Amino acid sequence: MENKKHTRKGDIIFSDYTPGDGIKKAVTLSREDILFEIKDSKLKGRGGAGFPVSTKWMLAAAAISDEKYIVCNADEGEPGTFKDRVLLYEYPELVFDGMVIAGYTIGAKKGIVYLRGEYEHALKPLEDYLQKMRDENLLGKSILGIRNFNFDIEIFVGSSAYVCGEETALIESLEGNRGEARNRPPYPVNTGFKKKPTSVNNVETLCCIPHIVLNGGNWFKKFGTGESTGTKIFSISGDCEKPDVYELPWGTTLKELLEISGAQNTKAVQIGGASGQCVPKAQFNRKLAYEDLPTGGSIIVFNESRNMLKVLKNFMEFFVEESCGQCTPCRIGNRKLLEGVNMIEKGEYTFTYLNKLKELGKTMQVASKCGLGQSSPNSFISILENFNDEIFSYNNGGTHA
Amino acid sequence: MLVSEKTSLTEEIELLVQKYGNDRSSLLKILQDVQKNHRYISEFAQQEIARLLKIHPVEVYSVVSFYAFLNSKPKGRNIVRICRTITCDMKNKEAIAKAVERELGIKMGETTKDKKFTIEYANCLGLCDEGPAMAINERVYTKLTPEKAVEYLNSVK
Ligand SMILES: Cc1cc2nc3c(=O)[nH]c(=O)nc-3n(C[C@H](O)[C@H](O)[C@H](O)COP(=O)(O)O)c2cc1C
Ligand code: SF4
Numbered sequence: 319m320e321n322k323k324h325t326r327k328g329d330i331i332f333s334d335y336t337p338g339d340g341i342k343k344a345v346t347l348s349r350e351d352i353l354f355e356i357k358d359s360k361l362k363g364r365g366g367a368g369f370p371v372s373t374k375w376m377l378a379a380a381a382i383s384d385e386k387y388i389v390c391n392a393d394e395g396e397p398g399t400f401k402d403r404v405l406l407y408e409y410p411e412l413v414f415d416g417m418v419i420a421g422y423t424i425g426a427k428k429g430i431v432y433l434r435g436e437y438e439h440a441l442k443p444l445e446d447y448l449q450k451m452r453d454e455n456l457l458g459k460s461i462l463g464i465r466n467f468n469f470d471i472e473i474f475v476g477s478s479a480y481v482c483g484e485e486t487a488l489i490e491s492l493e494g495n496r497g498e499a500r501n502r503p504p505y506p507v508n509t510g511f512k513k514k515p516t517s518v519n520n521v522e523t524l525c526c527i528p529h530i531v532l533n534g535g536n537w538f539k540k541f542g543t544g545e546s547t548g549t550k551i552f553s554i555s556g557d558c559e560k561p562d563v564y565e566l567p568w569g570t571t572l573k574e575l576l577e578i579s580g581a582q583n584t585k586a587v588q589i590g591g592a593s594g595q596c597v598p599k600a601q602f603n604r605k606l607a608y609e610d611l612p613t614g615g616s617i618i619v620f621n622e623s624r625n626m627l628k629v630l631k632n633f634m635e636f637f638v639e640e641s642c643g644q645c646t647p648c649r650i651g652n653r654k655l656l657e658g659v660n661m662i663e664k665g666e667y668t669f670t671y672l673n674k675l676k677e678l679g680k681t682m683q684v685a686s687k688c689g690l691g692q693s694s695p696n697s698f699i700s701i702l703e704n705f706n707d708e709i710f711s712y713n714n715g716g717t718h719a
Numbered sequence: 720m721l722v723s724e725k726t727s728l729t730e731e732i733e734l735l736v737q738k739y740g741n742d743r744s745s746l747l748k749i750l751q752d753v754q755k756n757h758r759y760i761s762e763f764a765q766q767e768i769a770r771l772l773k774i775h776p777v778e779v780y781s782v783v784s785f786y787a788f789l790n791s792k793p794k795g796r797n798i799v800r801i802c803r804t805i806t807c808d809m810k811n812k813e814a815i816a817k818a819v820e821r822e823l824g825i826k827m828g829e830t831t832k833d834k835k836f837t838i839e840y841a842n843c844l845g846l847c848d849e850g851p852a853m854a855i856n857e858r859v860y861t862k863l864t865p866e867k868a869v870e871y872l873n874s875v876k
Contacts (some may be wrong), residue, residue, distance in 0.1 A: 479785060493743060495743075556806055562848050620809075642785075699797050
């Protein structure tokens with residue numbers, strides 16, 4: 319893997335930053351001031367769900383407890399996303415300074431990074447970096463010489479399970495259990511790791527924090543749209559000349575993204591990974607933003623040569639494999655959807671049955687226990703609807719039996 | 720398993736429990752170390768871990784069976800994982816898998832006779848910008864060609 323930090327450019331995360339500066343500024347402010355700036359910035363979670371960070375942190379800060387935890391969600395398992403990997407390798411100072419500031423703000427003494435097993439190769443450099451922070455008194459006991467400001471970070475390596483990215487499944491995994499999602503409420507901010515108040519935040523979300531603390535919420539809002547403030551790190555892969563991560567303001571259109579990444583003859587773009595939606599060419603002027611096309615950052619480009627049914631099959635196989643099996647709509651539903659794809663492939667389907675499967679997909683969206691089952695039908699529904707012609711019409715090389 | 724092997728496994732697990740603590744939240748760390756040292760977690764190891772953490776062996780089994788990187792059946796000394804998720808699939812992961820299969824004379828999911836390699840598919844390795852990708856144990860290899868993939872295999876002792 320190449321470290322391209324010196325070539326990266328962006329308004330916020332990829333802008334200049336001196337390690338430790340965010341922490342140094344934070345300790346001159348009160349917890350309330352920091353919460354105010356974050357609220358003012360309107361920063362929303364970058365892990366996919368888009369929950370306002372200030373709300374989560376205010377609840378965690380207000381919770382009365384002798385122990386609280388900050389968890390950095392580095393389980394990045396959504397097909398097509400690799401931005402957190404890049405951030406961990408190239409910008410650990412932002413991730414960890416963000417965690418220390420979070421600890422200071424909500425009153426936690428311990429931070430845990432949940433690093434996916436597939437990223438174990440990042441463990442050594444990250445641990446070396448943490449040690450460097452301890453040596454510079456940016457981590458550990460009496461940070462920057464401030465009495466009672468104790469905060470340390472531990473890295474926990476996962477053992478490969480996509481569902482562990484879901485925050486309650488992640489906490490189960492940290493506690494030594496199967497990574498099965500919990501019922502909510504209670505939410506982790508009240509009853510989290512070891513039943514203590516816990517704020518789970520995505521790697522990229524944490525990377526925004528030092529910049530907001532240094533420059534203020536108002537500055538952050540200058541980028542992006544009214545509802546989607548700041549920038550987003552997009553992981554672009556597939557049929558393009560320059561697959562990579564790009565930091566762009568929210569509100570960037572798909573067309574612009576495709577141009578930047580050197581994509582040509584593009585037929586479709588999958589937004590938000592396997593659990594997201596597939597957007598056809600006619601809609602490439604749509605915007606990437608919470609209010610139009612929300613995404614955790616995965617952008618997969620398909621050119622004219624791709625068979626969209628095969629793409630869908632790859633996604634459905636992924637979900638069948640990764641469903642934790644805890645609840646029926648997801649465990650059985652994903653199997654049925656995959657069977658449907660196989661039927662289409664063989665030309666052994668009826669439209670009546672496929673319509674039933676789409677209905678089943680809609681049931682899964684409401685009846686599944688966690689986000690995995692709630693979002694896994696998205697590609698099934700959007701690919702069958704948007705690429706109907708390609709998949710079903712004989713003239714376009716579709717299936718026919 | 721020989722009695723002496725059992726005793727040494729017990730000692731190993733006792734040391735791990737000392738290192739990580741006998742709290743339930745140490746379970747995954749202990750399992751990961753046993754997995755790393757032996758490339759699988761035997762029934763006996765599971766029972767010993769359960770005994771020392773004071774939980775039922777089924778609890779341990781249920782965790783082992785949940786995670787893709789933990790195995791209860793013996794595997795090769797080196798585990799090769801080829802990414803099969805969409806972007807690597809589009810970059811022809813199939814050719815990589817076939818080349819590795821031919822070279823080792825086994826199919827995906829199998830272990831070589833000399834127990835040197837197990838080959839399997841993995842879900843997204845998070846290397847979509849540099850696919851096709853594969854991992855040999857903890858190390859990752861990117862921008863593969865079938866020939867390079869085989870070279871990397873051969874470089875493993
Ligand atoms: C199946 C599933 C997988 C998820 N994977 C991740 C992940 O890898 N990383 C992540 O930050 N959030 C993931 N999430 C979202 C988390 O549950 C949670 O919303 C997020 O970590 C909160 O952090 P944020 O507010 O900073 O985004 C996943 C959710 C689901 C349902
Ligand atoms: S929706 Fe799927 S992954 Fe989530 S709890 Fe149900 S079975 Fe498990």
